[in-house]
Amino acid sequence: MNNAIEDSNIDITDIGAIYISNFLGGPLSGQLHLNSVVASMLPGMNISILRIETACASSGVALKQATYALSEYDNIMVIGAEKMTSPYIVNQAEAIAMASDRFIDRPGCPIFPAIYALIAQQYMHKYDIDHEVLERVSYINHKNANLNPLAHFYHKEVSMDAIKRSPIIASPLNLFDCCPVSDGAVAIIISKEKRSDRDIRIISSQFTTDSISITQKEDMTSFKAVKLAASKAYRESGLKPGDINILEVHDCYTISELIALEDLGFCAPGEASKLVNNGSILKDGMLPVNTDGGLKANGHPIGATGLAQVYEIVAQLRGEAGHRQVHDPRFGMAHNIGGVGGTASITILGVS
Amino acid sequence: MNNAIEDSNIDITDIGAIYISNFLGGPLSGQLHLNSVVASMLPGMNISILRIETACASSGVALKQATYALSEYDNIMVIGAEKMTSPYIVNQAEAIAMASDRFIDRPGCPIFPAIYALIAQQYMHKYDIDHEVLERVSYINHKNANLNPLAHFYHKEVSMDAIKRSPIIASPLNLFDCCPVSDGAVAIIISKEKRSDRDIRIISSQFTTDSISITQKEDMTSFKAVKLAASKAYRESGLKPGDINILEVHDCYTISELIALEDLGFCAPGEASKLVNNGSILKDGMLPVNTDGGLKANGHPIGATGLAQVYEIVAQLRGEAGHRQVHDPRFGMAHNIGGVGGTASITILGVS
Numbered sequence: 001m002n003n004a005i006e007d008s009n010i011d012i013t014d015i016g017a018i019y020i021s022n023f024l025g026g027p028l029s030g031q032l033h034l035n036s037v038v039a040s041m042l043p044g045m046n047i048s049i050l051r052i053e054t055a056c057a058s059s060g061v062a063l064k065q066a067t068y069a070l071s072e073y074d075n076i077m078v079i080g081a082e083k084m085t086s087p088y089i090v091n092q093a094e095a096i097a098m099a100s101d102r103f104i105d106r107p108g109c110p111i112f113p114a115i116y117a118l119i120a121q122q123y124m125h126k127y128d129i130d131h132e133v134l135e136r137v138s139y140i141n142h143k144n145a146n147l148n149p150l151a152h153f154y155h156k157e158v159s160m161d162a163i164k165r166s167p168i169i170a171s172p173l174n175l176f177d178c179c180p181v182s183d184g185a186v187a188i189i190i191s192k193e194k195r196s197d198r199d200i201r202i203i204s205s206q207f208t209t210d211s212i213s214i215t216q217k218e219d220m221t222s223f224k225a226v227k228l229a230a231s232k233a234y235r236e237s238g239l240k241p242g243d244i245n246i247l248e249v250h251d252c253y254t255i256s257e258l259i260a261l262e263d264l265g266f267c268a269p270g271e272a273s274k275l276v277n278n279g280s281i282l283k284d285g286m287l288p289v290n291t292d293g294g295l296k297a298n299g300h301p302i303g304a305t306g307l308a309q310v311y312e313i314v315a316q317l318r319g320e321a322g323h324r325q326v327h328d329p330r331f332g333m334a335h336n337i338g339g340v341g342g343t344a345s346i347t348i349l350g351v352s
Numbered sequence: 353m354n355n356a357i358e359d360s361n362i363d364i365t366d367i368g369a370i371y372i373s374n375f376l377g378g379p380l381s382g383q384l385h386l387n388s389v390v391a392s393m394l395p396g397m398n399i400s401i402l403r404i405e406t407a408c409a410s411s412g413v414a415l416k417q418a419t420y421a422l423s424e425y426d427n428i429m430v431i432g433a434e435k436m437t438s439p440y441i442v443n444q445a446e447a448i449a450m451a452s453d454r455f456i457d458r459p460g461c462p463i464f465p466a467i468y469a470l471i472a473q474q475y476m477h478k479y480d481i482d483h484e485v486l487e488r489v490s491y492i493n494h495k496n497a498n499l500n501p502l503a504h505f506y507h508k509e510v511s512m513d514a515i516k517r518s519p520i521i522a523s524p525l526n527l528f529d530c531c532p533v534s535d536g537a538v539a540i541i542i543s544k545e546k547r548s549d550r551d552i553r554i555i556s557s558q559f560t561t562d563s564i565s566i567t568q569k570e571d572m573t574s575f576k577a578v579k580l581a582a583s584k585a586y587r588e589s590g591l592k593p594g595d596i597n598i599l600e601v602h603d604c605y606t607i608s609e610l611i612a613l614e615d616l617g618f619c620a621p622g623e624a625s626k627l628v629n630n631g632s633i634l635k636d637g638m639l640p641v642n643t644d645g646g647l648k649a650n651g652h653p654i655g656a657t658g659l660a661q662v663y664e665i666v667a668q669l670r671g672e673a674g675h676r677q678v679h680d681p682r683f684g685m686a687h688n689i690g691g692v693g694g695t696a697s698i699t700i701l702g703v704s
Contacts, residue, residue, distance in 0.1 A: 025450075026378045027441070032450040033407035036694025039561035040453075040568060046580050049561045050413050050695075051405045055385035061402050068420035089379070090441060098377075098384040101392075209391035209401045216392055228398050342388025343402075 001041070004077065004187040009196070012042065015189070016073025018049040019066040021059035021080040022303035027095040028087045038079070053303075055099035055338030056252065057207065059186070060306035060345025064205040070192045080304030081185035092181050096302070099339040101213040113178055115214060115340055116253040117170035123221045123255055124172060127270035131172055134254040135163045136276050138176040138296055141251065144283060145293025147324035152182045152299030176296075177254040184301030186308050194352060200314045201352040203239070203331070206232040207345035214340055223341030226263040233333075233346040234265075241265040244348075245329035246316050247287055248309035250337045251294040260335050261289070264346075288326045291316065306336030306345060313349050353393070356429065356539040361548070367541070368425025369400040371418040373411035373432040374655035379447040380439045390431070405655075407451035407690030408604065409559065411538070412658035412697025416557040422544045432656030433537035444533050448654070451691040453565040464604070465530055467566060467692055469522035472607040475573045476524060479622035483524055486606040487515045488628050490528040490648055493603065496635060497645025499676035504534045504651030529606040531646075536653030538660050546704060552666045553704040555683070556588040559697035566692055575693030578615040585685075585698040586617075593617040596700075597681035598668050599639055600661035602689045603646040612687050613641070616698075640678045643668065658688030658697060665701050 005012050018038060026032045035049035048069075052062040059080035066076045084092055093111045100106060100115065123129065142158040145151035158176070166175035190202065210225035211217065218224065234240060241264060249260035258272035266287060267275055275281050281289035292298040292312040295305060313332035315321040334347040357364050370390060378384045387401035400421075404414040411432035418428045436444055445463045452458060452467065475481065494510040497503035510528070518527035542554065562577035563569065570576065586592060593616065601612035610624035618639060619627055627633050633641040644650040644664040647657060665684035667673040686699040 023384065024378070026376070026447075027382075027384075029454070030379075030446075030450055031454045032375065032379075032405060033452070033564060033691050033694055035406050035561050036451075036564035036691055037453070039694065040563040040565060043563060043568070046560050046562055046577060048559055049406075050417070050559075053384060053403045053405060054387050054401075065402070065417060065420070068417070068423060071420060071423060094382075095378075098382055099388075100385070101389070102381070102383045207400055207402075208398050209387050210398055211392040211395060212385060212388035213392060216395070225398060339385050339388055342385055342391065 001079065001187045004189050008189045010075060010189065013045070014075050015047065015077050016075060017047055017069050018077045018079060019062045020049065020051040021062035021307065022051055022082060023053055023055060023058050024082060024084065024095045024302060027090050027098060028092070029083055030088050054343040056250070056302050057306060057336045057338035057343040057345045058303045060334065060336035060347060061207050061343065063307065063310065063347060064207055064345065066190055067202060067205055070190065074193065075189055075191045077187055077189050078307060079185065079187045080307035082301035082303040083183050084181045084301060085183050104213040104215055113170040113173055116255060117173045119220050120172050120253070120255040123258065126221055129273050133273040133276055134177050135160060137251065137254040137257050138163050140282060141290050141294040141296040144291050144324060145297030148292045148298060151293040151297055152180055153293065153297040173253060179252050179295040179300040182299030182301045184299055184304045184308065186304045186311050188307060188310060198318050199352045200317050201350050202347065203350045204233040204236040204348040206236060207343060208232070209343050210341055212339060212342045222259060222269065223263055223337065223344060225341050225344035226260065226335065226337060229344040229346045230264050233348050237348045239331060239348060244287070244331050244333045246291065246313060246326055246332040247289045248312055249289060249294065249335045251290060251296050252300060254296065264335060283324060283326060291321065291324045291326060306334060309334035309336060310347055310349065317349060317351050353431065353539045356541050360541045362427060362541065364394065365397070366427050367399065367429050368427060369421050370429045370431060371414045372401065372403040373414035373659065374403055374434060375405055375407060375410050376434060376436065376447045376654060379442050379450060380444070381435055382440050406695040408602070408654050409658060409688045409690035409695040409697045410655045412686065412688035412699060413559050413695065415659065415662065415699060416559055416697065418542055419554060419557055422542065426545065427541055427543045429539055429541050430659060431537065431539045432659035434653035434655040435535050436533045436653060437535050456565040456567055465522040465525055468605040468607060469525045471572050472524050472605070475607055475610065478573055481625050485625040485628055486529050487512060489603065489606040489609050490515050492634060493642050493646040493648040496643050496676060497649030500644050500650060503645040503649055504532055505645065505649040525605060531604050531648050531652040534651030534653045536651055536656045536660065538656045538663050540659060540662060550670050551704045552669050553702050554699065555702045556585040556700040558584040558588060559695060560584070561695050562693055564691060564694045574611060574621065575615055575689065575696060577693050577696035578612065578687065578689060581696040581698045582616050585700050589700045591683060591700060596639070596683050596685045598643065598665060598678055598684040599641045600664055601641060601646065601687045603642060603648050604652060606648065616685070616687060635676060635678060643673065643676045643678060658686060661686035661688060662699055662701065669701060669703050
């Protein structure tokens with residue numbers, strides 16, 4: 001919060017409202033009503049503060065809602081925050097599973113790694129892909145995180161060999177296919193008027209929903225909500241996939257990164273492994289993806305993740321991404337999903 | 353949802369977005385990501401659905417947020433829902449306490465009845481009020497609920513004597529000073545354009561926040577956030593307390609009803625007992641309050657409560673409130689608070 005205020009050069013009293021994104025404050029910390037917790041940090045301000053939750057897509061959706069409120073306020077803060085370590089009531093796997101269907105899916109298939117393992121099995125079988133592609137996704141994300149001082153795995157060297165040899169979590173997913181359990185918070189400020197040359201424009205922010213149970217999915221190798229939200233965002237922005245210079249995707253599992261590249265229209269179904277294998281998604285490639293390390297290596301503090309993606313894109317579009325800076329990007333896209341594609345939020349940002 | 357669709361005479365496919373208010377789906381039912389759960393009930397629609405949480409004020413705030421989105425959609429549904437019976441993970445008292453400060457307040461003063469008992473003690477001492485006034489508040493609300501077929505305590509006759517003799521929960525609060533644990537849901541539809549003569553106008557919807565810990569409150573006998581939100585709503589609407597013909601207040605405890613009448617400007621501090629004793633708040637009085645029975649007797653399904661208030665006011669303004677109809681109301685106000693006044697939402701509605 002303080003860093004965002006300092007960076008924006010505005011006074012905290014110029015903030016008219018605060019949108020908080022958080023997923024598991026209740027089940028993990030026994031603390032809901034976070035808007036009032038934040039009000040306690042700003043004594044005497046008594047502004048409009050609220051919390052939004054749409055599982056792992058909470059902060060992408062919170063950003064969208066905050067843009068509406070620019071009709072009433074000049075400056076709005078959007079905070080994504082999640083405290084996932086030291087759980088107080090239930091363990092993390094049980095808490096995260098609250099993003100999936102309790103009644104149909106969970107009795108037989110309790111936690112997310114198992115669900116994404118089913119997805120990976122289907123994808124790998126359908127497109128005849130082997131696990132090495134997933135290992136390469138993990139390797140690239142860890143390499144990027146090594147250039148990001150704020151990443152969960154900053155300065156943790158990870159070799160292809162270590163990734164390959166990591167223990168199985170839910171076949172075919174290994175430890176290094178899965179994002180870690182992270183604490184983290186991001187705060188950004190959006191404004192009605194342009195304030196400086198460093199400002200980045202929100203060109204489009206769209207989200208949509210789909211059924212919660214995996215038994216209701218037409219296709220396990222693609223997320224309908226992502227395709228619909230992306231198509232709305234492309235339409236609203238007037239841009240097409242080829243215009244995007246930097247991309248942040250929701251790689252909660254390595255398989256998700258492949259599916260995202262396809263659902264967002266960067267390649268045809270089943271072709272994402274080519275973008276991985278030919279180096280397109282590298283920091284210096286045609287379409288740099290997850291330059292911050294992604295959920296895999298930057299971390300996945302759930303309620304903060306979508307805003308962390310926006311933070312990375314803003315840093316890149318401003319040319320302030322340090323060692324991980326890509327060459328002169330103009331447009332960036334953040335892809336933030338909840339559950340097994342039950343919610344999909346797409347944000348397109350551009351230099352102003 | 354179906355009743356709202358039927359009553360509004362529009363098609364479900366004309367709904368552009370859904371705002372869900374729910375407080376305890378995670379801690380009580382192990383189910384978060386409710387926007388995707390609702391998407392499952394509307395297969396193929398894939399619209400924008402999200403959840404908002406600000407403790408017991410969640411649905412007042414959700415309604416406000418939905419009004420912003422009328423800039424993008426013609427018709428929006430707002431749902432408040434809470435399943436509080438048959439808890440799955442923690443008990444209700446522990447879950448509800450997540451609306452209070454975990455770190456400062458809860459170790460010494462764990463649950464809400466105890467906090468409101470402190471408030472009642474201070475109020476009764478400061479203004480020299482005895483418990484009989486609170487008993488009368490309870491009696492009136494139960495009497496009103498007896499005319500409301502949807503009330504939790506519909507057709508439960510409650511005598512002043514039964515209220516007086518009810519067991520102490522946290523002195524000076526008895527069982528009949530406390531709202532019950534209720535399941536419930538409300539759905540309303542808001543539209544950009546007027547659709548029929550039965551339409552009711554949202555004249556103002558405002559909310560504000562205050563600190564979460566009771567140790568940070570300047571005054572235990574008044575809620576600052578309520579006074580600020582009400583003053584914003586009066587300013588936005590151009591109305592004053594005397595213009596309000598029907599009032600729904602958040603009587604989670606009987607003492608809250610007295611404080612609400614004062615904070616909303618219907619009388620001076622310490623004078624609310626007069627409005628109770630002289631019959632002003634009765635169904636046929638000068639200012640009918642909680643004609644549906646209030647939280648005390650209509651029930652308090654937390655995430656639905658603020659919308660249940662709006663539902664009652666709409667029914668009254670339409671002249672469709674049956675046996676509990678008051679005479680020709682023009683303007684109604686709903687007062688919905690979260691925690692110990694950490695969030696306050698005020699909605700003013702009027703005939704269109």
